[in-house]
Amino acid sequence: MKRNFYYFPLFLLLAFGACDGFYEFPEPTDADPSSGQVDFSKTIAIGSSVTAGVMDGALYNRGQQNSYAAILAEQLKAVGGGDFNLPDVNAEVGQYVLSPPGSNIGRLILRINPNTGAVVPAPIMPGNPLQPFEGNRSEINNFGVNGMNLAAALSPETGNTNAPSNPQFNLHYARFASNPGTSTLVGDAAAALANGGTFFLFWLGKNDVLPYALQGGANESLLPSDEDFELLYNTALESMLQANPDAKGAVGNIPDLNSLPFFSTISWNALPLNQAFASLANGAFGEYNQALDDVEQAGLISTEEKSLRRISFQPGLNGFVMEDKTLTDLRGMGIPSIRLSNPGDKVALTLATVLGEAVDGSPTAIRGVTVPVGDEYVLLPQEQEFLEEKTNTFNGVIQAAVSARNERLVLVDVNDFLNQVASGLVNAGSVPLSNSIIPPNGAFSTDGVHTNARGNAFLANYFMDALNQKWGSVIPKVNPNAFIGNDLPR
Known part of the structure; x- marks a missing residue:
């Protein structure tokens, strides 16, 4: 990519x-x-x-x-x-x-x-x-x-x-x-x-x-x-x-x-995707988004947090998938603490060298899409x-x-x-x-x-x-x- x-x-x-x-x-x-x-x-x-x-x-x-x-x-x-x-x-x-x-x-x-x-x-x-x-x-x-x-x-x-x-x-x-x-x-x-x-x-x-x-x-x-x-x-x-x-x-x-x-220098929505790749990436997060619906209905997270954590890509420029340690910890239920970047985040210039790259040469492991960007690349609002x-x-x-x-x-x-x-x-x-x-x-x-x-x-x-x-x-x-x-x- x-x-x-x-x-x-x-x-x-x-x-x-x-x-x-x-x-x-x-x-x-x-x-x-x-x-x-x-x-x-x-x-x-x-x-x-x-x-x-x-x-x-x-x-x-x-x-x-x-x-x-x-x-x-x-x-x-x-x-x-x-x-x-x-x-x-x-x-x-x-x-x-x-x-x-x-x-x-x-x-x-x-x-x-x-x-x-x-x-x-x-x-x-x-x-x-x-x-x-x-x-x-x-x-x-x-x-x-x-x-x-x-x-x-x-x-x-x-x-x-x-x-x-x-x-x-x-x-x-x-x-x-x-x-x-x-x-x-x-x-x-x-x-x-x-x-x-x-x-x-x-x-x-x-x-x-x-x-x-x-x-x-x-x-x-x-x-x-x-x-x-x-x-x-x-x-x-x-x-x-x-x-x-x-x-x-x-x-x-x-x-x-x-x-x-x-x-x-690097925008929060620095990830360009075409229609085909956006659709493919969305398919990878279907079960994840459904799990968010379930934990919201169980009262474990608010509607606002569910919306923040939901991952959905569109053709054009997108936020990238990133770790967020301030989210409610649901890892015990198999739900990672991830979300899409948004205008409140500040992105490190060093992300330019890895965003959108395949990890270890794998065509399905794309940094910022299927592999979350680590905490070291983003300053969260808090x-x-x-x-x-x-x-x-x-x-x-x-x-x-x-x-x-x-x-x-x-x-x-x-x-x-x-x-x-x-x-x-x-x-x-x-x-x-x-x-x-x-x-x-x-x-x-x-x-x-x-x-x-x-x-x-x-x-x-x-x-x-x-x-x-x-x-x-x-x-x-x-x-x-x-x-x-x-x-x-x-």
């Missing part, structure tokens, strides 16, 4: 369509560049994948050199900023960050499916596995590490190369850790700040909610408790502040995951509400932490910025920025999670706005239109 997701035309409309009410970044000023009340002579950045420069699902040269932190640091040179050294990966392709050990899957690019015409992310083969950093570790300025949550940033096991099977182990940190197995990411960044550092960027916390979301809410153990998050966050932030009592910093918060195209609550709570912790240290810190509301992008309110020179992966206007790289170079340029400008407003700096902004987005589909 061929897959055809029909989302490319939608994103062309988002990318090129007119939109009222754009938020314009301020025009270039005639004022002379000034550092204001901040010393930018040595900037240290600490964070997770966006700070590191992960793009297209991999850490590679172009992404690393065009992270928001690297772009910002380059602009700071006009107001006394110094060099901004990266733990270079020296890889043109990189290795896909979710690749299994020993694989050689590289970064993602957009490809056109020759059979369907659909545009989907696909990996480059082969990739470039991460290698140990060979430069001077004491001169590193960017301590952004892919996959880094707060607990990992404070744990020496994260860089313990003697125990790579440890679930906390992170090769992205171990490759440049000052003392693998003993040092921590926060400790290394704080030591760099103490060694002549004057200003820092702090953007940790995002990965304390993102992994749970990317796995479709299937594993709640990936989320810290509110109390643990507050303790870990303040511990990490205070470590940076104590490293140099005179240093000031900019702090990013956690984006609303609804603003990420990872959860909006999971979305839970994530929103967690994000709001954690952002409240971040807000309070910055407010308590107001003289030295400024909050950069990345959450608000990406929501503006998602609403079509951000542009530069009347050229819009959209929360899509489709070039040229898409802000996100092909993985649907990490901003691309053009998105990072806008983000760097947003940080500069916060610094200029807080401390009277005049940092010259970049022209986002000078930075490329994603490559055109091949």
Whole structure:
């Protein structure tokens, strides 16, 4: 069965369509560049994948050199900023960050499916596995590490190369850790700040909610408790502040995951069926639908739940069969907890690689039709509400932490910025920025999670706005239109 997701035309409309009410970044000023009340002579950045420069699902040269932190640091040179050294990966392709050990899957690019015409992310083969950093570790300025949550940033096991099977182990940190197995990411960044550092960027916390979301809410153990998050966050932030009592910093918060195209590129009704296949699929669910009628009549489920669980396909675009753990558990009666996807669900971009495919080559085992899509591919409405609550709570912790240290810190509301992008309110020179992966206007790289170079340029400008407003700096902004987005589909 061929897959055809029909989302490319939608994103062309988002990318090129007119939109009222754009938020314009301020025009270039005639004022002379000034550092204001901040010393930018040595900037240290600490964070997770966006700070590191992960793009297209991999850490590679172009992404690393065009992270928001690297772009910002380059602009700071006009107001006394110094060099901004990266733990270079020296890889043109990189290795896909979710690749299994020993694989050689590289970064993602957009490809056109020759059979369907659909545009989907696909990996480059082969990739470039991460290698140990060979430069001077004491001169590193960017301590952004892919996959880094707060607990990992404070744990020496994260860089313990003697125990790579440890679930906390992170090769992205171990490759440049000052003392693998003993040092921590926060400790290394704080030591760099103490060694002549004057200003820092702090953007940790995002990965304390993102992994749970990317796995479709299937594993709640990936989320810290509110109390643990507050303790870990303040511990990490205070470590940076104590490293140099005179240093000031900019702090990013956690984006609303609804603003990420990872959860909006694939539609809930992304399953195209012709009349013959729809009729054939409906026949496979005749007994299942009859069993729902029986349990409703027995009072075990409501009429509303029976309607939700009923599976019926039509010619054209359909919802797909998916697991739903929030349904009444009838498995003891041989009735699975499944239903068709609906507009309330958010579908992971990764579903594009498996939806409509035959499982193990069987012509009757079709993913999303006769084989339900697993929980890891869909965020249910209840999971979305839970994530929103967690994000709001954690952002409240971040807000309070910055407010308590107001003289030295400024909050950069990345959450608000990406929501503006998602609403079509951000542009530069009347050229819009959209929360899509489709070039040229898409802000996100092909993985649907990490901003691309053009998105990072806008983000760097947003940080500069916060610094200029807080401390009277005049940092010259970049022209986002000078930075490329994603490559055109091949």
